[in-house]
Amino acid sequence: MQPMASPSAPRATPPAERPAGDRELVHRARRGDPAAREALARRCRRAAYLLAVQLLRDPDAAQDLAQDAVLSFFASLGRFRAGRPIEPWLFAIVRNRARDLARRRRARPTESLERPEDEPPRRVIDAAPGPEADTARRELQALLWRALGTLPEPQREILVLRDYQDLSYEEIARVLDVPLGTVMSRLHRARRAARTAVERERGLAATIARLGLGAALGEAAPGAD
Amino acid sequence: MSERLQTPAPAPCGRRFPEELLSGYLDRALTQGERQRVRVHLEDCAACRDLLGELAALRETAMTTEFLIPADDQWDERPRGGLSRVLRGGGWLVVIGWLAAISGFAAWQIATAPESLFEKLLIFGGASGGALLFLSVLVDRLRALPGDRYRRVEK
Numbered sequence: 001m002q003p004m005a006s007p008s009a010p011r012a013t014p015p016a017e018r019p020a021g022d023r024e025l026v027h028r029a030r031r032g033d034p035a036a037r038e039a040l041a042r043r044c045r046r047a048a049y050l051l052a053v054q055l056l057r058d059p060d061a062a063q064d065l066a067q068d069a070v071l072s073f074f075a076s077l078g079r080f081r082a083g084r085p086i087e088p089w090l091f092a093i094v095r096n097r098a099r100d101l102a103r104r105r106r107a108r109p110t111e112s113l114e115r116p117e118d119e120p121p122r123r124v125i126d127a128a129p130g131p132e133a134d135t136a137r138r139e140l141q142a143l144l145w146r147a148l149g150t151l152p153e154p155q156r157e158i159l160v161l162r163d164y165q166d167l168s169y170e171e172i173a174r175v176l177d178v179p180l181g182t183v184m185s186r187l188h189r190a191r192r193a194a195r196t197a198v199e200r201e202r203g204l205a206a207t208i209a210r211l212g213l214g215a216a217l218g219e220a221a222p223g224a225d
Numbered sequence: 226m227s228e229r230l231q232t233p234a235p236a237p238c239g240r241r242f243p244e245e246l247l248s249g250y251l252d253r254a255l256t257q258g259e260r261q262r263v264r265v266h267l268e269d270c271a272a273c274r275d276l277l278g279e280l281a282a283l284r285e286t287a288m289t290t291e292f293l294i295p296a297d298d299q300w301d302e303r304p305r306g307g308l309s310r311v312l313r314g315g316g317w318l319v320v321i322g323w324l325a326a327i328s329g330f331a332a333w334q335i336a337t338a339p340e341s342l343f344e345k346l347l348i349f350g351g352a353s354g355g356a357l358l359f360l361s362v363l364v365d366r367l368r369a370l371p372g373d374r375y376r377r378v379e380k
């Protein structure tokens with residue numbers, strides 16, 4: 001199954017555009033309003049999927065995990081304080097399940113035969129004018145995505161939560177269950193590691209291109225769609 | 226915020242400056258005093274300015290990456306509502322009670338029937354064999370239930 005293939009699939013909602021009215025939605029869902037439950041499920045599974053795919057880098061596994069996480073979220077809806085944002089609660093579930101899955105995969109490495117995605121399953125915001133800038137942006141996005149896959153799990157988690165999901169330090173502390181004071185230092189270490197990994201990936205990609213191995217190695221060249 | 230100040234990472238410039246403040250500066254997560262300290266440091270530290278620029282570029286790169294999400298029709302399950310779960314649980318209780326009553330009544334009828342013992346054993350054997358088969362399937366399903374991720378899903 002390749003769930004990412006549909007070009008008509010909706011885009012992720014940028015964090016700055018998170019829909020308002022979550023409190024009302026949660027209230028109505030708790031009262032059993034089917035429309036509210038459906039809307040809440042739709043909202044949660046998109047957010048859960050996005051984080052899961054960023055952590056797992058495997059769209060199929062991410063969809064399963066997101067579905068599972070949303071069911072857990074609904075099962076614990078009674079304990080959820082309606083005034084609080086949904087993301088930290090939901091993301092903590094996703095993160096814990098992603099960790100469980102990674103642990104199971106390490107214990108049974110043959111469980112998944114698919115290799116992680118070399119390219120982020122994404123479209124690119126057309127923020128930079130001109131095709132050259134757009135190409136450079138795509139290349140950097142691909143490099144960062146591959147670099148992310150080389151980071152240790154804790155560093156990948158905090159980097160995804162801050163730089164991909166745009167969570168605040170307080171929200172990150174809640175999701176990771178760490179003191180607020182450790183978020184900045186841990187995040188900075190992760191960013192330094194990502195920067196080093198991007199440089200390494202850039203060097204590797206340049207070497208591959210120089211040696212003409214890109215075609216032999218399939219779609220590993222950066223920026224390839 | 227005390228931890229980060231107690232164990233500062235070495236800055237790229239080699240000066241005594243807690244480097245993680247650069248991330249806090251980038252994320253607008255510093256106090257006014259910390260911001261001022263970073264600004265003063267950046268004014269005459271090209272290495273930290275470069276590092277900050279690179280970290281900002283990586284953050285912007287991550288922020289502008291958009292991911293495709295499976296379309297709504299690829300998520301055909303929705304969480305079962307509370308009322309639905311209560312009704313289903315109640316339904317199971319009624320069915321189990323009904324089965325127990327029917328089984329007890331049937332057993333009593335067989336026991337008190339005027340037929341011979343051989344005939345009673347034939348009827349009882351067939352009925353209890355069917356019941357045991359049904360129970361084995363039921364037990365297997367109940368054992369598999371905790372691992373069934375779709376048990377709280379309605380299609």
